Amino acid sequence: MSADKEYTYAQIAEHSAKKDLFLVIHDKVYDTTSFVDEHPGGEEVLLDVGGQDATEAFEDVGHSDEAREILEGLLIGKLKRQEGDPKPKITTTTSAATSANNAAGLGFGIWAIIFSGFILAYGAYRYSQYQEAGVKI
Numbered sequence: 001m002s003a004d005k006e007y008t009y010a011q012i013a014e015h016s017a018k019k020d021l022f023l024v025i026h027d028k029v030y031d032t033t034s035f036v037d038e039h040p041g042g043e044e045v046l047l048d049v050g051g052q053d054a055t056e057a058f059e060d061v062g063h064s065d066e067a068r069e070i071l072e073g074l075l076i077g078k079l080k081r082q083e084g085d086p087k088p089k090i091t092t093t094t095s096a097a098t099s100a101n102n103a104a105g106l107g108f109g110i111w112a113i114i115f116s117g118f119i120l121a122y123g124a125y126r127y128s129q130y131q132e133a134g135v136k137i
């Protein structure tokens with residue numbers, strides 16, 4: 001089998017049985033049939049995502065490099081995305097980037113509030129100075 005073979009979601013969905021189990025992870029297709037019984041996380045979880053996109057499930061667990069090496073050995077092809085197919089699942093990289101953005105956004109918000117607080121305080125101070133000066137004159 002060539003790792004360059006392209007599979008559509010419909011073709012992959014036909015392989016969802018324990019004895020014939022395909023998974024999609026990061027748009028690559030893996031034949032996990034020989035691995036189901038050996039999976040340290042149990043066969044149930046693999047069967048749950050059999051014939052589907054398992055990217056999120058796989059990444060959520062935070063699998064080790066060893067797990068990724070096993071995965072490479074099971075590679076049989078890539079996903080041929082067609083019109084109307086589900087969008088690629090969010091990967092850890094993008095979600096990390098999103099949270100980084102959120103953190104930055106939050107940080108900026110806080111600084112904006114602090115900064116405008118200073119501007120207001122300074123304005124109030126200057127105003128009171130002028131008023132005092134006005135009274136004295």
Ligand code: HEM
Nearest residue numbers: 032040041045046049054057058061063064066067070071
């Ligand atoms: C073909 C794809 C997969 C491979 C090659 C794989 C491989 C492994 C390996 C080697 C481990 C041992 C810990 C580690 O090295 O990270 C593991 C643990 C685990 N896997 Fe997977 N896995 C796959 C897919 C999945 C999926 C789709 C799920 C769905 C939730 C899953 C859930 C788990 C869980 C929960 C553990 C932790 C088990 C424990 O620590 O008791 N795995 N997997």
